[in-house]
Structure formats: C-alpha cells, structure tokens
Amino acid sequence: MILERIQKANDIKQVPFEELEILAEEIRDFLLQKISRTGGHLASNLGVVELTMAMHLCFQLPEDKMIWDVGHQSYTHKILTGRKDGFDDLRKYGGMSGFPKRKESDCDAFDTGHSSTSISAGIGYVKARELLKKDHAVISVIGDGSLTGGMAYEALNNASQLKSNFIIVLNDNNMSISENVGGMSSYLNGLRTAPVYTGLKKGVEHTLSRLPVAGERMVSQLKKTKSSIKQLLVPGMLFEDMGITYLGPVDGHNIRALCKAFQEAKKVDHAVLLHVITKKGKGYLPAERYPSLFHGTGPFDLATGKPLSGKNGKSYTELFGETMLELAKEEENLAAITAAMADGTGLVPFRKLYPERFFDVGIAEQHAVTFAAALAAGGVKPVFAVYSSFLQRGYDQVIHDVCLQDLPVCFCIDRAGLVGSDGETHQGIFDLSYLSHIPNMTVLSPKNGQELKDMIRFAVALNHPVAVRYPRGQAFMGYEEFHEPIVYGKSETIYEEEDIAIVSAGHMFETAAEVRRQLVEQRYHCSLINARFIKPFDEERIRELAKKHTFLVTIEENVKNGGFGQQVQSFVKAERLPMEVLVCALPDEYVEHGNVDILRREEGLSPETIVQKIISAYEE
Ligand SMILES: Cc1ncc(C[n+]2csc(CCOP(=O)(O)OP(=O)(O)O)c2C)c(N)n1
Structure with a gap:
C-alpha cells in the first residue's frame, strides 16, 4: 500500500509521479471503508481527492496556509497530514472532528463549518504575511455552492486589491447539497463548457483573419471590445474585470494538469482564481448518482449504498x-x-x-x-x-x-x-x-x-x-394526550403538585418528564410545566407557581446566558417571588462533536445529572 508510506505532512512528495493515481484510488477506498462505518461527508470528499493531493504536492505544510471553505471536504487533507488513524473515531465524542481544527493539527490553518468564509480568511493571512514580512503561500478552496454566499463576494471585492499572491481555488462540481442555484452558477456553467467555446472562437478568429484588411480589423475589434464575444474569447472575464486573474477551467481529477496550474498560479503577484472542475461522489457510483443523499451520510452498506440503521418514527x-x-x-x-x-x-x-x-x-x-x-x-x-x-x-x-x-x-x-x-x-x-x-x-x-x-x-x-x-432527529411522540389549543403566551401544565416546579423549554420536555419521574420515585412532590412560549414566557403562571412551590427548575438546551431560564430567574427576582430558581442550561462554552446523549451527560443536561443537581440544591 502506498498509503502506508504517508505518515505525516509532505510525505506525499516522496511518492513517484507514476504511483499517484494508485494512491488516489487507495485514498478513495480508505474513505469509503471508513465513512461507510462511521458516517460523515462522503460525496464532497470523494470529489477532491486529486485536487487535495496536487495541493499537497505543490505546497509545503504547515508553512503554507490552506483554508477549506465549510471544511466538510477536508478528509483527504487530514489523511495526508498524518491523521489516518483518526478516521476510526471520526466525529465521535473525543475523536477526530469532521472539519478543520487548528487545535487538531498545525496543518489546519483556519477553523470552518459555516460556508463562504474562506476567501476572507485567506485575505487575512495574506495581509498578516505582508505585515510580518513572511513569504508563505495562501490558498483558499471554495466550492461553487459556497460561492453563492454573500461573504464570498465581499471578500472577492477586497481580494481584487491585493498586491501579492493569493490563490483562490474554485472547486466547481456544479452542486451545492442539492442542485446549485443562481446567476453565478449559470456563469460558471458557461465557463465549464469553455473549451468548446475556445475551439469555436479560435476557428472564427482564424477564418476572419484570413479575410483581407477588413478581417484583421474585425479580429482586433473583437479583441478590444468587452462585448459578450470577448467573454467567449477570454474565459473568466467577470473575475478578470475585477482584477483577479482567472486560470482554468482545469480537470480536477488530473493531478499533472492541476500541478501545472498551481505552478502558474504561484507566479501571479496578486489574487488569482483557479477554476477546477470536479465530480461530486467521484469513484463511487451511488454517490455519483445521488450526490445529495451522500453529501452527509450515516453508516451505510458499501455494496448497495443503503443506510444501515432502519428508520423508526418520523423526524x-x-x-x-x-x-x-x-x-x-x-x-x-x-x-x-x-x-x-x-x-x-x-x-x-x-x-x-x-x-x-x-x-x-x-x-x-x-x-x-x-x-x-x-x-x-x-x-x-x-x-x-x-x-x-x-x-x-x-x-x-x-x-x-x-x-x-x-x-x-x-x-x-x-x-x-x-x-x-x-x-x-x-x-x-x-x-x-x-x-x-x-x-x-x-x-x-x-x-x-x-x-x-x-x-x-x-x-x-x-x-x-x-x-x-425544534431539534434534529426523530420526533418525541409521548404525552400526546396533552394537546390543549395553543393560546398566545400561555404555558401548558402537565402535572400540578407542590414544592418543586419544573418548567421545560421545547424538546427538553422529554428529559424534564424523566427528571420528574425519578424525583417522584424518590417521594418528592413535583409539578411539570411545558413552557410552550419562550418569549413572551408565561409570567402569570410563574407568579401562581410561587404560591405552592419553593423551588423552580428550568430546563433548556441553549446556553445559559440570555436563555429561557435566566429570563425566568430575573423575573422571579424582580417580582421578589419566594422561590429559589435552578437554571439547567448549557455552560458558556462551545460544545464539541459526539453522540447527543453523551454530550448531554457531559454538559450536565442528562436526566440523572439534573436530578442530582435538583436534590442537592433543594436539600441545602
Ligand atoms: C452558512 C451555511 N449555510 C449552510 C451550510 C450547509 N452546507 C454545508 S455544505 C453545503 C453545500 C456546499 O456546496 P459547495 O461549496 O459547492 O461544496 P461541495 O459539497 O459541493 O463540495 C451547505 C449548503 C453551511 N455549512 N453554512
């Protein structure tokens, strides 16, 4: 296996050119084996295997800065920077992230996840390089889907003013998650068929220039004008007119052509856009046929492409x-x-x-x-x-x-x-x-x-x-017998007792009901209220609760700061209601990837941890 020789960044440079295509196949096999077991972003990653390899052949990591837009397509980059082993625990709690993370590797130049940020981030790195007098390369890779996002245009507008090299790779597979939409997509479509146009125009040019005098004048006229005909002669005019050099389109599955294009791109002393054509799902028929289904997938059967876990209820x-x-x-x-x-x-x-x-x-x-x-x-x-x-x-x-x-x-x-x-x-x-x-x-x-x-x-x-x-995943269908019509600003009482009142926000009701069950089992008296309205919340009901309860618990899956519980808490304080308030919410932190049940346990939102918190605060 050639892949075994890739242990760290830049190892790919030792692989002889004739073996690179085999390496590409090995990487695809590896991705399919791993993602079919763990789930993850498949189609986008299969599409950029050769592109990523060419980038790693032409640039030096971690010195050069590669920025992946969205970052869901960075799996080959992870493989080529010594993180093959991480794929067994891809996206699992404590395991490797599915996106670039600076804390994971010094080869990940910038964290991403939301789209259309890569050109802005690239410009930041270019300006930092200029100010600090460094000389590394900066390459941002953006998909045609991500190029529909406003930030990308704001950044292109600024990129046109750069006075040093900045390479923008446009990874064009003609797809967002679904079919891509809009005017830029149509424009790129035109460029994609540029070879046809170029061939055609060359023919026209040749024929015209053979006509005496008038023909030559027509050719030079054609070359000067910014008419639509010139658009056909010079692909990428939109970018060129903005001051961004356009190179391409290049076949994104041809490593030799890609490397040649990168060498050209490096010579430009300002921003350059390299238009690369790739196929989403490349090399795995089900993903090539149904790229949307295989954009992000759970574990699936490699032979058929069918999902492994059956469906239970509706989401x-x-x-x-x-x-x-x-x-x-x-x-x-x-x-x-x-x-x-x-x-x-x-x-x-x-x-x-x-x-x-x-x-x-x-x-x-x-x-x-x-x-x-x-x-x-x-x-x-x-x-x-x-x-x-x-x-x-x-x-x-x-x-x-x-x-x-x-x-x-x-x-x-x-x-x-x-x-x-x-x-x-x-x-x-x-x-x-x-x-x-x-x-x-x-x-x-x-x-x-x-x-x-x-x-x-x-x-x-x-x-x-x-x-x-509402949350991701299968809908909770319990407590369907409670379905009073919704009245503006009013909560819904499920159990009315005394002492402890639990008010839950949205889908945390299922957890709240389990918390109540466990408390009642331990002989606590406990009311259960479904808030329904987070804003405005049911102030009148909170006032009423204070008459029979000394302890109010709020449960929500949102950060505590500015969330539901904190608002209820400040209301109770402002009204001087005789109730202690315990706010169960997420801490002031970013929550990493992993199974939701594990995350809830770790972040203090599992039924067991909430019950413990309630009992220890209530018994104080
Ligand atoms: C702000 C934002 N909105 C929506 C998404 C969800 N999303 C992830 S990837 C993607 C499509 C990206 O298409 P493209 O950039 O062409 O990449 P491809 O997967 O086709 O390689 C979308 C809509 C996101 N990541 N960020």
Missing part, C-alpha cells in the same frame, strides 16, 4: 415538511424559503408540489431573511426553514428588516439544541438567546411532534414575526 423535519404541505393547500399565499437546505429542512415535497411558491436562494441566509421580510410586506406569508446555527448569519436582518417593521415572517428553526457529530460550528445552542431579546419577536418551542404541527399552524396565522424551534 421533526418530516413533520414540518408535512405541515407545510397541509398549509400550502389551505393558504394560497404561503411561500417556503430555504438557503440551500431543501433536503435538510424537509422542503423537498413542497418544492415538488408548489415550485412557484418555493425559493432556494443559495447559501444566503442574510438575503433570505430580508427577502422574506419584503415578501411579507408585499402580502405573502413566508416561512423560512433554516438551521439554528445558520440563522446566526441573519441576526441583523431579523432585527432590522423583520422585527423593526413587525412583519409576519415565520422562522422554522431546525437543528436547535445539540446536533451531535457535526460539532461546535453546528450546535444550535444560541437561538433562544439571540432571538428572545428582539422586540416584536415571539419564540415558541414544542414538547413533541404533534405540538410542532400545532405551533407551525399557530405561527403562520400570527401575523407578526415568530420563530418555532
């Missing part, structure tokens, strides 16, 4: 998707928006049935929020389905464009709380804090799957800004 995501179909039938004005996450948010059936009311805006959360605001101002009922951690991108737009104008935009916030194996960048643990302090915003969170459906209906009818937050 919150599916229930959201179903409710959207029901509502779309009833409400002609309902529209659904996604920022490149139609699959992940459950909007694929909606896209199929109501294409004219479905908007995939690309990886553009900020734009999605403002676009939704104006849809609402124009009389449409927009629902923006978005992951909690990605809505962080649209924070100002939620305040400035939606809530300030009190516009009826409904945010359906998926992947709220701990998400597990994607780790720190993807944990949805800040939304209760970043939404609860915005005037005009209402925040709800359901205890189970049925309540999610009721809440979405309620939210769409509300006519004000509203967010419904």
Whole structure:
C-alpha cells in the first residue's frame, strides 16, 4: 500500500509521479471503508481527492496556509497530514472532528463549518504575511455552492486589491447539497463548457483573419471590445474585470494538469482564481448518482449504498415538511424559503408540489431573511426553514428588516439544541438567546411532534414575526394526550403538585418528564410545566407557581446566558417571588462533536445529572 508510506505532512512528495493515481484510488477506498462505518461527508470528499493531493504536492505544510471553505471536504487533507488513524473515531465524542481544527493539527490553518468564509480568511493571512514580512503561500478552496454566499463576494471585492499572491481555488462540481442555484452558477456553467467555446472562437478568429484588411480589423475589434464575444474569447472575464486573474477551467481529477496550474498560479503577484472542475461522489457510483443523499451520510452498506440503521418514527423535519404541505393547500399565499437546505429542512415535497411558491436562494441566509421580510410586506406569508446555527448569519436582518417593521415572517428553526457529530460550528445552542431579546419577536418551542404541527399552524396565522424551534432527529411522540389549543403566551401544565416546579423549554420536555419521574420515585412532590412560549414566557403562571412551590427548575438546551431560564430567574427576582430558581442550561462554552446523549451527560443536561443537581440544591 502506498498509503502506508504517508505518515505525516509532505510525505506525499516522496511518492513517484507514476504511483499517484494508485494512491488516489487507495485514498478513495480508505474513505469509503471508513465513512461507510462511521458516517460523515462522503460525496464532497470523494470529489477532491486529486485536487487535495496536487495541493499537497505543490505546497509545503504547515508553512503554507490552506483554508477549506465549510471544511466538510477536508478528509483527504487530514489523511495526508498524518491523521489516518483518526478516521476510526471520526466525529465521535473525543475523536477526530469532521472539519478543520487548528487545535487538531498545525496543518489546519483556519477553523470552518459555516460556508463562504474562506476567501476572507485567506485575505487575512495574506495581509498578516505582508505585515510580518513572511513569504508563505495562501490558498483558499471554495466550492461553487459556497460561492453563492454573500461573504464570498465581499471578500472577492477586497481580494481584487491585493498586491501579492493569493490563490483562490474554485472547486466547481456544479452542486451545492442539492442542485446549485443562481446567476453565478449559470456563469460558471458557461465557463465549464469553455473549451468548446475556445475551439469555436479560435476557428472564427482564424477564418476572419484570413479575410483581407477588413478581417484583421474585425479580429482586433473583437479583441478590444468587452462585448459578450470577448467573454467567449477570454474565459473568466467577470473575475478578470475585477482584477483577479482567472486560470482554468482545469480537470480536477488530473493531478499533472492541476500541478501545472498551481505552478502558474504561484507566479501571479496578486489574487488569482483557479477554476477546477470536479465530480461530486467521484469513484463511487451511488454517490455519483445521488450526490445529495451522500453529501452527509450515516453508516451505510458499501455494496448497495443503503443506510444501515432502519428508520423508526418520523423526524421533526418530516413533520414540518408535512405541515407545510397541509398549509400550502389551505393558504394560497404561503411561500417556503430555504438557503440551500431543501433536503435538510424537509422542503423537498413542497418544492415538488408548489415550485412557484418555493425559493432556494443559495447559501444566503442574510438575503433570505430580508427577502422574506419584503415578501411579507408585499402580502405573502413566508416561512423560512433554516438551521439554528445558520440563522446566526441573519441576526441583523431579523432585527432590522423583520422585527423593526413587525412583519409576519415565520422562522422554522431546525437543528436547535445539540446536533451531535457535526460539532461546535453546528450546535444550535444560541437561538433562544439571540432571538428572545428582539422586540416584536415571539419564540415558541414544542414538547413533541404533534405540538410542532400545532405551533407551525399557530405561527403562520400570527401575523407578526415568530420563530418555532425544534431539534434534529426523530420526533418525541409521548404525552400526546396533552394537546390543549395553543393560546398566545400561555404555558401548558402537565402535572400540578407542590414544592418543586419544573418548567421545560421545547424538546427538553422529554428529559424534564424523566427528571420528574425519578424525583417522584424518590417521594418528592413535583409539578411539570411545558413552557410552550419562550418569549413572551408565561409570567402569570410563574407568579401562581410561587404560591405552592419553593423551588423552580428550568430546563433548556441553549446556553445559559440570555436563555429561557435566566429570563425566568430575573423575573422571579424582580417580582421578589419566594422561590429559589435552578437554571439547567448549557455552560458558556462551545460544545464539541459526539453522540447527543453523551454530550448531554457531559454538559450536565442528562436526566440523572439534573436530578442530582435538583436534590442537592433543594436539600441545602
Ligand atoms: C452558512 C451555511 N449555510 C449552510 C451550510 C450547509 N452546507 C454545508 S455544505 C453545503 C453545500 C456546499 O456546496 P459547495 O461549496 O459547492 O461544496 P461541495 O459539497 O459541493 O463540495 C451547505 C449548503 C453551511 N455549512 N453554512
């Protein structure tokens, strides 16, 4: 095995050129063997094997800085920098991250996870190099999907002013997670077929120049003008006109061609964009055929490509998707928006049935929020389905464009709380804090799957800004007998006793119910309340609880700072209610990757740890 000779960064440079293709196959085999067992990002990684190898052949690590946009495609980079063994514990608690991490290796120049940051980060490294008079290379690798994100354009705008080398690799596989969308995608499509154009234009040029006098004039005229014809003669005009040299397109599976292109790119004394064409899922037929399914996958059977774990019940995501179909039938004005996450948010059936009311805006959360605001101002009922951690991108737009104008935009916030194996960048643990302090915003969170459906209906009818937050994975279906209609600002009481009152926020209800069960087993008296509304929370109910309870426990899967419990706690204090408050929430830390049950135990949110905390505080 050639792969065995790769033990650390730069070892690949010792592999003879004729063996590199075999090494590429070995890496693909390795990725397939490992990811089919652990799960992870497959299709994107299979697509960049040769590209990553060429980068490692042409640059020196850790001196040169490689920045991977999103970072989900950095597996070959990890293999080539001595982290092969980490793949047995990929994305497991305490194991190797699925994204670049500076703390994991000095070959990881910059942490990523959210898209479209790599060009900005690259420019930062270039400027630091200039200021500190260093001479290493800086290479940012960005996908065509990530090039739909606003930050990438802000950075390109700045990159054009650089006065020293900066290599931007555009890894173009014509796919985001789903089909890529938008004008830039169409533009790149044009460039991808450039060889045809070039061949054609060469022919035209040749024919014209053979015509006496007039023909020559026409050729030089053609070359001077910035007309669409010149676009055909010089691919990448958009970048060239901005002051960024365009090289390509290059076959991203041809190591020799890639190395040649990198040597050319190194000679440029400003920003250069190298357009590389790759195939998502390359080398594994099921992933080539269904790149969206194999973008991120759980463990699967290598022979068939079928998932290993069977499906139990419906996920919150599916229930959201179903409710959207029901509502779309009833409400002609309902529209659904996604920022490149139609699959992940459950909007694929909606896209199929109501294409004219479905908007995939690309990886553009900020734009999605403002676009939704104006849809609402124009009389449409927009629902923006978005992951909690990605809505962080649209924070100002939620305040400035939606809530300030009190516009009826409904945010359906998926992947709220701990998400597990994607780790720190993807944990949805800040939304209760970043939404609860915005005037005009209402925040709800359901205890189970049925309540999610009721809440979405309620939210769409509300006519004000509203967010419904729910977690990743299978929906909890317990306590379905408790389904009083949702009343604005009102909580739901499940058990009414005395002494201890537990108020749970959203999906932590399942944990809260188990905590209560264990307390009751130990002969404590304990009420259980489902908050339903995080903002405004049910102040009246908290006042009532103080009459019969001396101890109030809040449980939420959000950081403590600015979260649900802290707000309840400050209310209890301000009202001088005679209750001690214990806030069970996540600490002021980033939570790493791993199984959610393990993470909850480690972060103090498992039923057992909460019971212990309650008993020791209550008995004090
Ligand atoms: C801000 C943000 N929104 C959404 C995502 C989810 N996401 C991860 S990868 C991806 C598609 C990226 O496409 P591309 O850059 O072309 O990379 P490819 O996987 O095709 O190689 C998306 C939408 C994200 N990581 N960050």
